[in-house]
Amino acid sequence: MTRDVPEDFDQVAVVGAGLMGHGIALTFALDGRSVSLYDVDEATLAESESRVRSVLDTFVAAGKVDVGTADDAAARIDRTTSLPAAVEDATFVTEAVVEDPDIKREVFEALSTHADPEAVLASNTSGLSITELASATDRPERVVGTHWFNPPYVVPLVEVVRGAETSDAVVDATYALLERLGKTPVRVEKDVPGFIGNRLQMAMAYEAFSLLDRGVASPEAIDRAIKAGFGFRLPLLGMFEKADHSGLDVHHDVVEYLLPELDRGTTPNRSLAERIEEEAYGLKSGEGVYDWSDADPEAVYEQRDEALLALHDLYERFDMAKTPWTDG
Incomplete structure (x- = not known):
C-alpha cells in the first residue's frame, strides 16, 4: 500500500x-x-x-x-x-x-x-x-x-x-x-540514460569536439557560432517550435543531406580524451579547451551568474517555457 x-x-x-x-x-x-x-x-x-x-x-x-x-x-x-x-x-x-x-x-x-x-x-x-x-x-x-x-x-x-x-x-x-x-x-516519463537535457547537450558537444578535432574551426569560432546563431534562438523557440517556424520540409531536406556527414563515434572525442590524460579539466585546473591560468574561478562564476540572472529576467518576462505568440 x-x-x-x-x-x-x-x-x-x-x-x-x-x-x-x-x-x-x-x-x-x-x-x-x-x-x-x-x-x-x-x-x-x-x-x-x-x-x-x-x-x-x-x-x-x-x-x-x-x-x-x-x-x-x-x-x-x-x-x-x-x-x-x-x-x-x-x-x-x-x-x-x-x-x-x-x-x-x-x-x-x-x-x-x-x-x-x-x-x-x-x-x-x-x-x-x-x-x-x-x-x-x-x-x-x-x-x-x-x-x-x-x-x-x-x-x-x-x-x-x-x-x-x-x-x-x-x-x-x-x-x-x-x-x-x-x-x-x-x-x-521513461528512465533513459541522460534523460532529456544531457542527451541533447552531449549530442551537440560531441559534434562540437569533432569539428575541433578535424580543424574545421577554432574553439572560439565554434562557441561564437553557438552563442550568436542557433543558441540565440533556442531559449525562446526550443527545437520543435524552431523547426515549425523554419518549415518541416526545409528541416527534412537539411537532415537528409547532413546526417551522413555528422560524427557517429561511440568513444570520447580525441581532443577531449587528450585533455583528460593531461589533467586539463577546465577552469578548476587552470587549463581546458581554453587557458584559465590567469583567471580567478570565483570571479568567473560571479560574472557568469550576473549574466545568467539578466537572461533569467528575459525568461520570466517572455515566459519562454511557453509559446506566448499562440496564446489568445
Whole structure:
C-alpha cells in the first residue's frame, strides 16, 4: 500500500554540499524552507558556506533579494557531517553526491535506514538510472529523479524523472514543489540514460569536439557560432517550435543531406580524451579547451551568474517555457 505524500515540504535535506548541492540547498532556503545540508567532508561544508554567501551577494547586487532576505536564507541552512541528523526530520531529501553509481547506491541504502518512511527521496543524478538507485532502498515508489542544471539557483529547468516504481503521487508532489520554488519542471516519463537535457547537450558537444578535432574551426569560432546563431534562438523557440517556424520540409531536406556527414563515434572525442590524460579539466585546473591560468574561478562564476540572472529576467518576462505568440 502506497503511503501518503505530504502536501508540501517545509523541512528538506540535501546530501552532498559540493558544486550542485550547496546551490540546491540555497534554492530551497530562498523559498523559506529549513534546509539541512550534509557532507562527509568538513572542508566541503565550510566551502559551501562561503559559496552560498557569494551567490547571495550577487543576488543582492542584481536586485533579486534585499540584504535581510539574503541573511535569512543563509541562516536557514544548517550544516552537518551526520547523515542521520541531517535527514531525521526531512520530508524531502535530495541526493547530490558525486556521479558514481556505487556511491549513490550507498547513500540510498543509508537513507532507507535513517530517513523518515514518509519522506520523498530524490536524486540529482545527471543521467544514471533512477530505477537502479531506487532498488537500493526499501521504498522505490518514493524515489524520484530531480535533475537540476548548473547553477541550480539560476537555471530554471529541473527534470522530474520517473523510475519504474515511482508513484504518481510522488511525481506530482515533486513537480508541484519545484513549481513553488519558481523552477520550470519537466516530466521525464521513461528512465533513459541522460534523460532529456544531457542527451541533447552531449549530442551537440560531441559534434562540437569533432569539428575541433578535424580543424574545421577554432574553439572560439565554434562557441561564437553557438552563442550568436542557433543558441540565440533556442531559449525562446526550443527545437520543435524552431523547426515549425523554419518549415518541416526545409528541416527534412537539411537532415537528409547532413546526417551522413555528422560524427557517429561511440568513444570520447580525441581532443577531449587528450585533455583528460593531461589533467586539463577546465577552469578548476587552470587549463581546458581554453587557458584559465590567469583567471580567478570565483570571479568567473560571479560574472557568469550576473549574466545568467539578466537572461533569467528575459525568461520570466517572455515566459519562454511557453509559446506566448499562440496564446489568445
